[in-house]
Amino acid sequence: MSETKTETAAEREAALGGIGCDKRRKEDARFIRGQGNYIDDIKLPNMVFGDFVRSPYAHARIKSIDAEKAKAVPGVIAVLTAADLKPLNLHWMPTLAGDTQAVLADEKVHFQNQEVAFVIAEDRYAAADGIQLVDVDYEELPVLIDPKKALEDGAPILREDVKDKDEVGQGPRRHPNHIFNWQSGDKDATDKAFAGAQVTVKEEIFYQRVHPAPIETCGCVASMDAVSGRLTLYGTFQAPHVVRTIVSLIAGLPESKIRVISPDVGGGFGNKVGAYPGYVCAIVGSIVLGRPVKWIESRIDNISTTAFARDYHMTGELAADKDGKITGLRANVLADHGAFNTHAQPMKWPAGFFNIVTGSYDVPTAHVTVDGVYTNKAPGGVSYRCSFRVTEAAYLIERMLDVLAQKIGVDKAEIRLRNFIKPEQFPYNSCLGWEYDSGDYPAALKQAMKAVGYEDLRKEQAEKRARGELMGIGIATFTEIVGAGPSRNCDILGIKMFESCEIRVHPTGSATARLGTKSTGQGHETTYAQIIATEIGIPSDLITVEEGDTDTAPYGLGTYGSRTTPVGAAAAARAGRKIREKAKKIAAHMLEVSENDLEWDVDRFTVKGVPDLSATMKDIAMAAYSNLPEGLEHGLEVVDYYDPPNMTYPFGAYICVVDVNRHTGEISVRSFYALDDCGTRINPMIIEGQVHGGLTEAFGIAMGQEIVYDDMGNVLGASFLDYFMPTAVETPHWETDHTVTPSPHHPLGAKGVGESPNVGGVPAFSNAVVDAFAHLGVTHMPMPHAAWRVWQTCHELGIDK
Amino acid sequence: MAKTDIKLTVNGQEAAGSVEPRTLLIHFLREQLGLTGSHIGCETSHCGACTVDLNGKSVKSCTVFAVQADGGEVLTVEGLAQGGELHPLQAAFAEDHGLQCGFCTPGMLVRAHRLLQENPDPSDAEVRVGISGNLCRCTGYQNIVKAIRNAAQAMREKEAAQ
Structure with missing residues (x-):
C-alpha cells in the first residue's frame, strides 16, 4: 500500500501534467490526421439534405409561393413553407431575447436572404436545383436600413406582427420599430457632474456590424426515430443543453426524448450560440419524412443571415477636471438589432454588460442608455468573441480616454494612470453596479510601457511628425467582465447560468470527466484534464474529458462569454475536491488512521509525520470499488454544479504602433504588445494561442471588416471575396506578456482569457490609427480603418500629396 | 444528370467513381471516398479549408470539378502520415x-x-x-x-x- 518514494514531490507533480504546464493538446491527435468529426462529416443511413430558398428583397410581402416545378426536380423530396409549418405552430419561434423570429417567412420577408422555403432532396445538388425552381411572387415594401430613421414618425413599420404590442420581451417600447430602452446609472448626478465640469468631451462612435465567421459555418443533422419517438440533433452548438431545452419548448417533445450532440466544432466565436431556422426546418423535415435531414449553411448564408455582432451607434461623453481626472461619463447607444431581436445574452440584459463602460477607471458617476431598434437587416446580435457587449463598452471608453487626453494635452498613457482604479481599491464597486474582483492596472501599464520603450516611441513620433510622417501609438488598458454568471442576475429561459462537471474515477486509477461546456477550439479536453489532474492527483493523460452530448454530460449553459474558465473550470475544480474528500475517507480506512491525521501530497494522502505511510490515488481508486469503510457508498464519482458568486474581471494593457502612408492611407502595424492578466494560468501555451487568435480577429474588425447594406437593403460583401479576413500576410506579429492577479472568489483564481484580446485589441488598433493624426486635430476616425478611408482623412487634411 | 466514370490515384491508392459533370472534387473526396479530412469553409476559393494536392500543385478542391481530376494524383491530409508515422x-x-x-x-x-x-x-x-x-x-x-x-x-x- 505504501509505495517507496522513489520520486520527489516535484517529479510526481510534473508527471501529473496539471495546472500551469504547457501541456500539448489531446485533441490535436485527431485534427492533424484529418480525423476530426465535424457536422458535415456526419453521414447517417438514408440521410437527405435540406437548403433554403432565400429572399432577394430586404422588405417585401409574399404574394404566393409555387413549389410545383421544384417538387418535380429529380431528387427533390419535399418543399416546406410557412404554410406547412403553421399547423405545427413552428412557422415562428421564440428568441432568447423574448422576441419571436420567423422560421420560414410568414407573409412577409424582413431582410435580404431571409429563409422563405426549405427544399429537401436526396443530395445537396438536387436541393440546389430545386431551390432555383421555387417561384416566389413578392411585392416590394419600403426598406428601412438606417436605425436613426427607425424611430421617426411615419417610418415604415417593419414588424407588423408586433406593431400593437407594448413590449417585445424586454420592457416598454415607444414606437413600432422600437425594441427596448435600457438604462443604468444615476442620470441626475451625472447631469450635475457635467454641468459643473471644467472639461467635457463628446464623440460619436460607431462600432460597425461585423460577423464572427468561423471557418466552419453553422449546420445540423436532425434524426427522428419514429419508433422510439426520440430525436437526435447533431449540430454546431456552443450550448448543446440550451438547444435541447429550446427544441423541447418549441417542438413539444420531452427533453428525455431529445439527444443533442455537438461534435467537433470548427470555431464558434458567438456564431453558434443561437437557434436558427435551419435547425427547426431540419427537425420538422426529419419528423415529416422519417429520414435524417442535414442542413449546412453556405458562407454567404452565414455572413448574411446568422449571428451578426455589434452595430452599435454610440455617443460617448466625459466630464473631467482640468488635469483630466474623470468626474462623469455618459453613453447613449442606438442598437441596430435587425429584423428580429435574436441577441443571445443573459435574458435580463438587453444590452449585455454594456455598463462595464467605465472600464478600468475610477469614474464617480455615470449614466448609460441603450435603445434597440428593428431594421431590415439580418437579426441579432450575438457577442462575437465578447462577453455580451463588453467589446462595444471597452471600445467606447478606451477611445474616449484618448479624446480627453487630446483635449487637455496630456499623454495618453498618463491620462490612464491618473484615472485607474487603484490596486488598494479592490474589490471595487463601480458606479454602474459591478464589483470588480481584483486588478493591478498601473503595474500592467507600466510593464507594457517599459517593454515597448514607450518614451522613445513618443520621441520618434515627434521627430516623424516634424518631417511630415505619420506614426501612431495606440494604448488600450481594458477591463473585461466575464463568467456569466451568478444566478442572482444571469439566466437563459429562466435557467440560471451555472456550470457543471461530473467526474468518475475508475477502479484502475483513471478518470472520465463530463462537462456542460463545449470546446470550439479552446482545447477543453486538455485544460480540464489539467485542472482535474491537479485536484485529484491522477495524471491528465489518464483523464478523458467529454463534452457536447446531452445524454451523458450534466446540464450546462455552454461556452461563450469567456465563461468556461470562470464557471466551468470552477465546477471541475470543485468536483475534483469532492472526489478528494471521499478519497480521504477511503485513505484513512486503508491506512487505519483518522482522517485528521492525513495530508494531501500531490497524488496521495500521507500520514502526517510519517511520510512513508501513504495511499496513492491509484490505490484509493481501486479501494473505492473493493475495500470501503462501513457506511460509505461504493464508487468514486461526483457531480458539481457551480453558481459563481461574482463575475471575473480579466484585464490587460496593449500597445500598438502603426505607420501610416499619407499618400495611400495604407497602415502598417509595426508592433503589437499585449499584456494580459487572466489570473491563474492553467495552460500558458493555450492562453498565448487564444491571445494570438483574438488579436487577429481584432485586427480584422479594426482594419477591414464591415457588413454593409445599400439603401435597398442589399447586403454588400457577405462572402470572403468582400468581407475582410486577415491572411497570414496582413496579420501582424504578436508579442505577448502577462501579469498574474488571481481572482479572490474563483476556486482556482482563474479569470478566463479567450475574449480579452478581441476586447482590448480593437481599441488598441483604432487608437493607434487616430493617434497618427492627433497632432492634426483629428479626435476620431470610424472603423474599419481600411486604406481608402484613411486616405480620405489624409485627403481632407490636405496631406496626401 | 448523366454521370461520368473517373479513375484517379488518391493518397497512393487507386480510386474510382461515377460523378456528375458538376460534382466538385471536394464532394467526391468527402462523400464518395469518405475522406472527410478536407473541409468546406466557403464557396469562393478563399478559405483554403478544402486544399488538396492535385498533380503536384495545391488546389482548392471546392472549385475543381471531380472530372478534372480524372487520371490525376491527389494527396489529402489522410495521406500525409506514412507507415503509421506522422509527417x-x-x-x-x-x-x-x-x-x-x-x-x-x-x-x-x-x-x-x-x-x-x-x-x-x-x-x-x-x-x-x-x-x-x-x-x-x-x-x-x-x-x-x-x-x-x-x-x-x-x-x-x-x-x-x-
Missing part, C-alpha cells in the same frame, strides 16, 4: 500549437506540404505568403508559421542524415 508537419503543428479548432488544419497541412516541396527552407515572410490562400480564424497564424519552419528544419535534417 513532420503534423508533428510540428501539434508541438507548436499550430491549431485550435482544427477545421482549417487539413488544408493548411497539405498546403504547407506543397510549399516545402517548392521551398525547403522558407523564411517567415515566405511561409506567410505561401499559406496566404488558407484562412485560419483561431491561431493568428503565428504558431502555424513557427510549426512550418520547424517542420522544414526537421525535414532538412532528416534529408541530410540519409
